[in-house]
Structure formats: structure tokens, C-alpha cells
Amino acid sequence: MEKTIPYKIYLEEQEMPRQWYNVRADMKKKPAPILNPGTLKPITLEELSGIFCTELARQELDDTTPFIDIPQEIRDFYKMYRPSPLVRAYCLEKKLDTPAHIYYKFEGNNTSGSHKLNSAIAQAYYAREQGLKGVTTETGAGQWGTALSMACSYFDLDCQVYMVKCSYEQKPFRREVMRTYGAKVTPSPSMETEVGRRMNAEFPGTTGSLGCAISEAVEAAMGQEGYRYVLGSVLNQVLLHQSVIGLETKAALDKYGIKADMIIGCAGGGSNVGGLISPFAGEMLRGEASYEMIAVEPASCPSLTRGVYAYDYCDTGKVCPLAKMYTLGSGFIPSASHAGGLRYHGMSSTVSELYDQGLLKARSVEQTSVFQAAQTFARVEGILPAPESSHAIKVAIDEAMKCRETGEAKNIVFGLTGTGYFDMFAYQRFNDGEMQDYIPSEEDLAKAIARLPKVEA
Amino acid sequence: MEKTIPYKIYLEEQEMPRQWYNVRADMKKKPAPILNPGTLKPITLEELSGIFCTELARQELDDTTPFIDIPQEIRDFYKMYRPSPLVRAYCLEKKLDTPAHIYYKFEGNNTSGSHKLNSAIAQAYYAREQGLKGVTTETGAGQWGTALSMACSYFDLDCQVYMVKCSYEQKPFRREVMRTYGAKVTPSPSMETEVGRRMNAEFPGTTGSLGCAISEAVEAAMGQEGYRYVLGSVLNQVLLHQSVIGLETKAALDKYGIKADMIIGCAGGGSNVGGLISPFAGEMLRGEASYEMIAVEPASCPSLTRGVYAYDYCDTGKVCPLAKMYTLGSGFIPSASHAGGLRYHGMSSTVSELYDQGLLKARSVEQTSVFQAAQTFARVEGILPAPESSHAIKVAIDEAMKCRETGEAKNIVFGLTGTGYFDMFAYQRFNDGEMQDYIPSEEDLAKAIARLPKVEA
Numbered sequence: 052m053e054k055t056i057p058y059k060i061y062l063e064e065q066e067m068p069r070q071w072y073n074v075r076a077d078m079k080k081k082p083a084p085i086l087n088p089g090t091l092k093p094i095t096l097e098e099l100s101g102i103f104c105t106e107l108a109r110q111e112l113d114d115t116t117p118f119i120d121i122p123q124e125i126r127d128f129y130k131m132y133r134p135s136p137l138v139r140a141y142c143l144e145k146k147l148d149t150p151a152h153i154y155y156k157f158e159g160n161n162t163s164g165s166h167k168l169n170s171a172i173a174q175a176y177y178a179r180e181q182g183l184k185g186v187t188t189e190t191g192a193g194q195w196g197t198a199l200s201m202a203c204s205y206f207d208l209d210c211q212v213y214m215v216k217c218s219y220e221q222k223p224f225r226r227e228v229m230r231t232y233g234a235k236v237t238p239s240p241s242m243e244t245e246v247g248r249r250m251n252a253e254f255p256g257t258t259g260s261l262g263c264a265i266s267e268a269v270e271a272a273m274g275q276e277g278y279r280y281v282l283g284s285v286l287n288q289v290l291l292h293q294s295v296i297g298l299e300t301k302a303a304l305d306k307y308g309i310k311a312d313m314i315i316g317c318a319g320g321g322s323n324v325g326g327l328i329s330p331f332a333g334e335m336l337r338g339e340a341s342y343e344m345i346a347v348e349p350a351s352c353p354s355l356t357r358g359v360y361a362y363d364y365c366d367t368g369k370v371c372p373l374a375k376m377y378t379l380g381s382g383f384i385p386s387a388s389h390a391g392g393l394r395y396h397g398m399s400s401t402v403s404e405l406y407d408q409g410l411l412k413a414r415s416v417e418q419t420s421v422f423q424a425a426q427t428f429a430r431v432e433g434i435l436p437a438p439e440s441s442h443a444i445k446v447a448i449d450e451a452m453k454c455r456e457t458g459e460a461k462n463i464v465f466g467l468t469g470t471g472y473f474d475m476f477a478y479q480r481f482n483d484g485e486m487q488d489y490i491p492s493e494e495d496l497a498k499a500i501a502r503l504p505k506v507e508a
Numbered sequence: 509m510e511k512t513i514p515y516k517i518y519l520e521e522q523e524m525p526r527q528w529y530n531v532r533a534d535m536k537k538k539p540a541p542i543l544n545p546g547t548l549k550p551i552t553l554e555e556l557s558g559i560f561c562t563e564l565a566r567q568e569l570d571d572t573t574p575f576i577d578i579p580q581e582i583r584d585f586y587k588m589y590r591p592s593p594l595v596r597a598y599c600l601e602k603k604l605d606t607p608a609h610i611y612y613k614f615e616g617n618n619t620s621g622s623h624k625l626n627s628a629i630a631q632a633y634y635a636r637e638q639g640l641k642g643v644t645t646e647t648g649a650g651q652w653g654t655a656l657s658m659a660c661s662y663f664d665l666d667c668q669v670y671m672v673k674c675s676y677e678q679k680p681f682r683r684e685v686m687r688t689y690g691a692k693v694t695p696s697p698s699m700e701t702e703v704g705r706r707m708n709a710e711f712p713g714t715t716g717s718l719g720c721a722i723s724e725a726v727e728a729a730m731g732q733e734g735y736r737y738v739l740g741s742v743l744n745q746v747l748l749h750q751s752v753i754g755l756e757t758k759a760a761l762d763k764y765g766i767k768a769d770m771i772i773g774c775a776g777g778g779s780n781v782g783g784l785i786s787p788f789a790g791e792m793l794r795g796e797a798s799y800e801m802i803a804v805e806p807a808s809c810p811s812l813t814r815g816v817y818a819y820d821y822c823d824t825g826k827v828c829p830l831a832k833m834y835t836l837g838s839g840f841i842p843s844a845s846h847a848g849g850l851r852y853h854g855m856s857s858t859v860s861e862l863y864d865q866g867l868l869k870a871r872s873v874e875q876t877s878v879f880q881a882a883q884t885f886a887r888v889e890g891i892l893p894a895p896e897s898s899h900a901i902k903v904a905i906d907e908a909m910k911c912r913e914t915g916e917a918k919n920i921v922f923g924l925t926g927t928g929y930f931d932m933f934a935y936q937r938f939n940d941g942e943m944q945d946y947i948p949s950e951e952d953l954a955k956a957i958a959r960l961p962k963v964e965a
Binding site for chain 1: 516520585587621625658662890930933939
């Protein structure tokens, strides 16, 4: 007998994942190795351990172990805000009058307001285990910085956040949340690092960029004894930790005998979509199942849909390792977008490789239509979504509307990465009818891509 | 065998309450009747139906029916964001090194960010059922206005919110959430009502008060065909709807065989603490159990601990019915406090009567100590609490620390009414060490109380 599906499926505590899943282990063709920016040779564990905690560096390079135990302390922390609900969007379905069944995995029920906490607590844990004093990082929209502040506060680690200056000024409340958790927040570019001073000298009055803030955070970590740098997206280790999203999603679907037809996630650096699809991609790679999986990116920063697959720097200052990824070039400056978390020139190399192999599709959407979808969703589902997450909502609604045409009762699953409570300036512009769309010209893209480093892939 | 208590206890959907509980039915001595402000006689259903929806007026006056069915549509809406978790605060217990077991009922997992949605959806439902065009209301801190906007959007009702001007200006993001849900938000005092124009003329440049905004909203409702006024606290009907908090809490405790020793709630108008304690108070009134129950109020607005029990107006403009309640006088102007939701001169007449009968105790706390407790809580429990809710946290921590002295393993349950994401200005003042405490002088209180209306109780 078919079980009645509740509005919200919560796993029991004992059903929560005990291991992360490393999708690279099941890939026959692996993502290309990351390169030392000095030698342009594949980076070694020893070299990488200078930037990251040793255990995290190990995870970064491990593309053969399929399951990695989640340490007990991290599992205990997860219990504070996980399992996150898999929600059946009954009200949205009714509003759209669609035969589709829509589900979303909601990761916003914690103070960081997003899924970023899943990796932040893991990275803070390994830093504490290694006996470090603290960590440095950058934050754009602020979700990652907030998540890391919370995680560091939990483990009594010092936390230094370089926050892109325009966000620092436009989102003072995000900054205050981080301060409440004891973090030191510095607007980037700052005068505290070589890179920051250079940027300020070259571009007086600049309001910063994520790429520059990364460089500053790396420099700050290297310059302090007992510090390492941590990053909230793009990296393999982050996708590994974020696999908890997909594992819980799959466990919840399995519990109710639901087979997803379509899995949709927003994509900036790839931490969310990568984590969400990992176990499903694993099934496809092992030939056990088939899914239609879609990464949704902003039309203003279309790395998958309009970028090239090549080695590139992860940061502006070119101090980070190079990764082979779909990229618009590290010199590409995305237009001001309200989805700050998706404003990154590249894409996780694992997500890039899955996309290149055709397991994952991509679609780009414009922000006005994204906010329209966000408003529709907020009004019927009672959650005001983050602009980033709303990219996935937009495509989920589009697909549900197609089902209305065809009469198909597809099971559409999307990742609702977070809430928009700190993005009300963006909603205000939308409410006032003052939001604009921006699509980079072919010429601008070509220029940025022409500046890619010359490295044989 | 004792069950292991998970971090979060979620009821199953089918375990959710199907009826609200009306604690007045079990009270031998009932709360005094509310009075018509014109005649000063107990108000009739017909008179009250001019201000409120008829069904809500009926609920307001019903002090004999113990259980009232929750209509199916409201239950469906509840499923979108309820059951709310009863959380075992393992991390806080560890941090405090206390033998006490601390639980909190967390009502903040919805976009309104608080428990207010429980009554907003009920009031919007009855308005829709009556075929009304819309409703008017006031909001101070903004939680209630946000909740009502969400509820009205769901039922396609027009929603007009008079927002206390200082909040309107200091909390633009709350305003934008309401606008995203389609509400019309007007700063109060406005020039749209008689009361508003009078206030603006008498006190040029005034930034408003809750009492004045109530008067404006009532006037606006009376002046428009097909509109009624709704209120988010103080009223008996609100306590009835909010009993869902207490009923879920009790069901969750019962499921795990936990007997609460102490139940703590913050108290402004009484909607939260009244709803939380209702079923427990019912057990006490029926002689079935005994609990220590504590209402926590701000020292700056101490209606229970320093007010008098008398008939008073609920609003500044004196257009609302009079209620017998613990009050500081409707002319009392509380100092600027960051817990805007607790800044009300009076207290629910049901909560007042329970307090007067000795079933409920009260305690007042100062805001700097409240934010200290909030920070401690946020850092270990991963939720940044609302300033209002943090009053309950403060006393829960105090009581847990007493247990550390005595070695008692008390079960302490408190209501965490909401999140503080729209209160970061307050946290900023706290982070910067600029927060102040304010306790009204005996003289100020005596003055306000001397102006109480002369009505025989």
C-alpha cells in the first residue's frame, strides 16, 4: 500500500547518514587534478597541507574512497539542525495546478540560513583536531562567513572573515550575525594584506570581489602561525561534506518509495548542486538508475552554459591552486547580481566533469524571473527563499508547468538551499519594480576567456 | 525502558492537534468580561462582531467550551510549518554544566519568524469564511504584521498594516517581507485616520506607539466596507489559537515520558506564554498535575510584576473594549527597548487571571542580561534568538544554574518564540557594548496607573 506522503518528511535521528559519499570514487573518468600555482604540476598532499588542514587536504585529493566516516562530534552538531526536511510542496502544486509532484530539500533552518554549515562544521572540526588556533576565509553574500563563524564558535576557534566590501556595506546585519558568533570581519580589499593593499592602490574605491577576498584570506592564513585557509564551495572536500544533503534526500525518498525523475539545484561554485546530486549521480555512474539532473545558474554569470572547460585560477590573486573547470576566466567580473552566492567565475571541477560527461545538464535564468518565482513560492509555501535558491525554484516551476501541458506526474526534486532574510534589499528592488537583468556580451566573455592561463588540460 | 531522547522531537503529522484548547473552560473563576468602551458594560457578541469577524468574536466570549475544532484548511496550513520541534538543548546543558534537562519549543521555523502565524492564519481563515475583503492590524516589532501578511496572501485577502513609525524606519526589511506578501504597510501615526492626524498634530514628529497603531487600525477597519480588525496578542481568541504550542509541547513530552518541572515563557501581551502553558494550566486547574510556570517580562515594561490588576483600555485612542488585566496604564510609555514585541502596557486577561490565582509566577529581567543569554544560546544551539524569546532563555539559564548548585535534574521547558534575524540592529548595539538598561521609576509608574479609567472590577 502506498504511504501517505506528509508535507514534511523528517528522517529519524538514527536514519541520518553516518558517512559522506565521495562521488569521484565512482567516476571512471576522474576530475583533473588540481595544480600547484607555482609549478603548474599536480599539487601534492604536503604542498596542499600548507594551505588546508592536513585531513581536509587528504579529502581534497582522495578520488577513490567512496564513503568516509563522519566523525561523531560532527554528527552531534548535525543533530542540532539536521535532518533537514524534505518538503512535499503541496501548496505550490495546487497553485500551479500541475500534476507534477514537487519536493524540496530545505537547508535554511539554521542561523547561517543555508546549507553552508554542513561543510563549515566539518572544516572547523578538522582544524580543531589538528590543534590550530584559527582559520581564515572570505565571504561574498555572507552565508559562508556566517556558517563558519557558527562552526568556529562551537569549537572555540578564532575565525577571520574577509567580506567583499560591497556586501560588508550593504549587508551590515550579516556582519553582525558573524560578530555575535565572535568572528572578526574585515572588508575586502583591506589594508591588512599585500594583495589587498595592491588592489586598493590599483583600483582606488573598489568595492571588492570574491576572487580578491579569497586571495586576502589565503595570504592571511599563510602569514599567521597555527592558521589555515578554508573555503565554502568549489572544492572536492566541500562537495564531499555537502553529500549529506543528497544522502538525506535519497533516504527520505526511499522511505516513501518515491523515485525522483528530475533533480534541480542552483549552481555557483557547485557546493549545493554537487552535494544534492552526488548519490544520484553515483547511481547513474554505477548504471543503477537514471535521472534528469539540472544545474541552474544566473544568466549574468553563466560558467557552465557559456564558459569553457579549462584550467583556471580559483582566485584573482592567483595564489590558490588551479583547477580544471568550466570557467568564464578568473578575470571575468560578473555584473552586480542579487544572488551573490552564485557570482563566481568558475565551477567545482567535479560538477564540471559530471556536466562534461553529460550526466548533468545546465540552464541559465535571469534574475527578474527568478524573483518572480521566489515571490510565487514564498506566498504559497511560507518560506521566503534566498535569491540563490530561487534559481532552482524558477526551473522547478518551469518544469512543473510543462507537466501541466503534457499531463505527466513527474517527481521533481529541488534543493532549497536557504532563506532570503538578509536579502531584503534585493526583494525591495523587486517589489519596487526596479530590478534589472544583465547578460554578458559575447565580446566580454571572449575577452575574459582569452586571458585564461595557458595550461595543457 | 527509557527511550533515548533525540535532539529534536518532531511529532508525526497525524499526531498534530485537531482541536485548540480553551483554558478558560477549566477555570472556576473566569477572566472578567471585556467591556464596551462606550457603555462600560460587558460587550455583546453583536457589538463585538462590528470589530472582529463573527466567529472570532464568538471565540473571544466563549469561556465554557474546552475544545474547539481546528478547521481543516487551517490544519493544512499548519502542516506547512508545523509541528514545530521540541528541542532538547543538549549543547546548552553541556555548556552550562548543569544536571538540568533543558527543552525548548521552537516556533521560529517560518518566514514570519515567530509563533504569531498560528493565530494569523486562523484569523485570516475566519475572515475569508465570512466573505470579507480584508483585514487591518497594527504591528510593532513586525512579527505579527509579517505573519498576517503571509496568512492573508494565502487566502487572497487584502491586508493593511499600521506599523509603528520607529519600527517602520528602523526595520525596513520587515516592511519589505510584508510587501513581498502583498500587504500595504503604513507608518503610524499616519494621516489616513482621525486618530493618526490627531496624534501627529498633538505630538509633531512622534515616532508612534503600539497603542496608537491599534487605534488607527481599528478606525481603518470600521471605515471600510467588508473589513474587520485583527490583533495578534492579548485577546482570548489569540490564546486559544496559540494553545497549539502547548498542546504540541505536551504531546511531545508525553511521547517520551518526560514530566516537565518548570515551564517558562516570555510575556508581552501574553500570546506566547498563554498558549504554551494552557494545557499545563488546565491540568493544574483540574487537579491532575503540578508545574512551576513562569512568565518573563522586560524590566522596562513590567505589567505583571509592577502593574495593577484593573480594567484598562487596550489602546491609546480608547476605541477598543476594556479588559481587566495587569496593566501599567494605557498611558504608560515604555522606554525604547529592543524587545518590541514585549513593549505593551497590559497583559492578556486570561494570563492575568491565572497569575492572580497563583498558578503562574512572573519575573522581570533587564535587556543587557537578556542579550548575554541570547549570545550564549546562539553560540551553542545554532539559533540566533529573537530578543523577546531571549527573556525566556535568560530565566531558563538562571534556573539551570540553580540546578547546578543543588544537583537537581529538573526538566526545564521554555518557549523559543522566534528568531532574531530582523533584530540585528539590537545585536549590533550589544556587540558594540552600547546597550543600556532602563527600569521605570516608582513615580512614573504611579503617575500612569493614576490615570487608569474608573471602572469597578
